[in-house]
Amino acid sequence: MRPRGDHNAGAGGANAPLLDVEGFTSMAEPEHPKHARPDHEILDLIQRRWSPRAFDPSRDVPDTDLGRLFEAARWAPSSGNEQPWRFVVTTRRETPEAFEELARSMTARNQAWALAAPVLMLVAVRTTIEKSGSENQHAWYDAGQAVAFLTLQATELGLSLRQMAGFDHARARAACRIPELFEPVVLIVVGYAGDPGGLTVPIHRETEVQPRVRRPVGDFVYWGRFPA
Amino acid sequence: MRPRGDHNAGAGGANAPLLDVEGFTSMAEPEHPKHARPDHEILDLIQRRWSPRAFDPSRDVPDTDLGRLFEAARWAPSSGNEQPWRFVVTTRRETPEAFEELARSMTARNQAWALAAPVLMLVAVRTTIEKSGSENQHAWYDAGQAVAFLTLQATELGLSLRQMAGFDHARARAACRIPELFEPVVLIVVGYAGDPGGLTVPIHRETEVQPRVRRPVGDFVYWGRFPA
Numbered sequence: 001m002r003p004r005g006d007h008n009a010g011a012g013g014a015n016a017p018l019l020d021v022e023g024f025t026s027m028a029e030p031e032h033p034k035h036a037r038p039d040h041e042i043l044d045l046i047q048r049r050w051s052p053r054a055f056d057p058s059r060d061v062p063d064t065d066l067g068r069l070f071e072a073a074r075w076a077p078s079s080g081n082e083q084p085w086r087f088v089v090t091t092r093r094e095t096p097e098a099f100e101e102l103a104r105s106m107t108a109r110n111q112a113w114a115l116a117a118p119v120l121m122l123v124a125v126r127t128t129i130e131k132s133g134s135e136n137q138h139a140w141y142d143a144g145q146a147v148a149f150l151t152l153q154a155t156e157l158g159l160s161l162r163q164m165a166g167f168d169h170a171r172a173r174a175a176c177r178i179p180e181l182f183e184p185v186v187l188i189v190v191g192y193a194g195d196p197g198g199l200t201v202p203i204h205r206e207t208e209v210q211p212r213v214r215r216p217v218g219d220f221v222y223w224g225r226f227p228a
Numbered sequence: 229m230r231p232r233g234d235h236n237a238g239a240g241g242a243n244a245p246l247l248d249v250e251g252f253t254s255m256a257e258p259e260h261p262k263h264a265r266p267d268h269e270i271l272d273l274i275q276r277r278w279s280p281r282a283f284d285p286s287r288d289v290p291d292t293d294l295g296r297l298f299e300a301a302r303w304a305p306s307s308g309n310e311q312p313w314r315f316v317v318t319t320r321r322e323t324p325e326a327f328e329e330l331a332r333s334m335t336a337r338n339q340a341w342a343l344a345a346p347v348l349m350l351v352a353v354r355t356t357i358e359k360s361g362s363e364n365q366h367a368w369y370d371a372g373q374a375v376a377f378l379t380l381q382a383t384e385l386g387l388s389l390r391q392m393a394g395f396d397h398a399r400a401r402a403a404c405r406i407p408e409l410f411e412p413v414v415l416i417v418v419g420y421a422g423d424p425g426g427l428t429v430p431i432h433r434e435t436e437v438q439p440r441v442r443r444p445v446g447d448f449v450y451w452g453r454f455p456a
Binding site: 043047074083085088098147176178213225 | 264266267268269270271273274275277279292295296298299300302303304305307308309311313314315316317318323326352365366368369370371372373374375376377379380381384391393403404405406407410413414440441442443444445448449450451452453454456
């Protein structure tokens with residue numbers, strides 16, 4: 001990776017994509033269509049992680065694995081070590097009423113695939129700093145970090161998860177009795193990836209086997225300053 | 229992990245800490261005081277990750293490693309696959325003016341430790357959905373996920389990083405020419421962990437070798453609903 005040209009010459013200076021691929025030859029074809037095709041070598045867990053819609057309805061998540069997911073989230077960094085994240089966990093087997101009440105906060109389109117999974121959880125954040133009561137601007141950001149750690153831990157355990165923003169926040173708040181000081185952030189479906197053929201919405205079946213796409217590194221990493 | 233009692237009995241039901249430690253005996257003493265002491269077995273990378281203030285001023289970050297950091301961030305999940313994160317990268321060696329201009333946006337207290345590191349970057353997010361122009365409520369959250377992936381990739385490479393919220397957002401925006409549609413989120417210092425004895429602020433030297441603390445899992449994970 002090298003800056004190209006003089007990026008400090010002025011606001012109008014060229015700021016072309018910066019990160020050349022150096023010393024990294026393309027990896028072998030991925031084992032699964034959803035595995036990343038990275039331009040630089042990355043952690044195997046990151047390469048293999050993806051977010052299915054098809055879950056295996058016959059397999060529950062072992063309790064010990066749930067414990068490991070939250071332990072992974074626990075050790076994420078956060079601004080001022082506030083740890084603003086909270087998780088409300090429901091399972092179809094153990095807390096079926098809570099599971100169904102939370103599930104009803106999803107859009108119909110999300111319910112169409114998500115109800116096959118054994119675990120459904122709501123992530124909420126405390127939006128104020130505990131000591132001062134002032135706004136915690138980084139609460140959502142830090143929850144993202146915690147869930148990312150949880151996600152890679154899930155990948156390690158052979159579990160899959162898919163997050164969704166498409167749910168009725170007020171309804172989820174009511175279902176999980178989220179106090180005023182907290183805000184719902186995402187719903188997360190956890191389980192074992194299942195057969196895409198079991199998905200009822202055609203576009204869901206199709207996207208389940210299409211390669212994942214991302215903008216190239218050079219399109220979101222800038223040297224010194226934003227491109228003009 | 230088991231729900232204790234009937235958590236669906238009513239809003240006032242007991243909601244004691246839920247995640248028992250099962251099948252996990254305490255790990256051996258960590259090699260470093262900053263390594264996590266988890267109650268459930270987690271990824272080694274998560275256990276070993278921590279955020280130093282002391283960086284080795286003599287070691288630059290190889291270009292290939294910078295590429296791998298951003299590649300890891302690239303494959304993070306995001307709402308609607310918006311990938312709202314952007315990184316403006318400065319290094320003391322290659323873009324010294326940009327590095328210094330960005331560094332001056334930090335509080336004096338952060339400058340006291342951060343200037344020893346070779347790489348300083350600003351994370352910014354696009355706060356609107358590209359296609360619709362509507363607000364992206366999950367932009368900060370998704371940036372947190374991307375940085376968490378980057379962070380574990382850094383740990384894998386033997387690199388350390390520390391994020392900070394303590395900086396002047398307007399000044400950082402000006403230094404990095406962040407357009408209006410984007411918001412600065414965090415500054416990240418990247419390099420190799422260094423000698424805590426080199427830190428000039430006494431409390432920084434002290435915290436550098438104190439164990440990391442986190443609330444127990446049972447204090448942020450609830451079964452079915454928030455505790456009343």
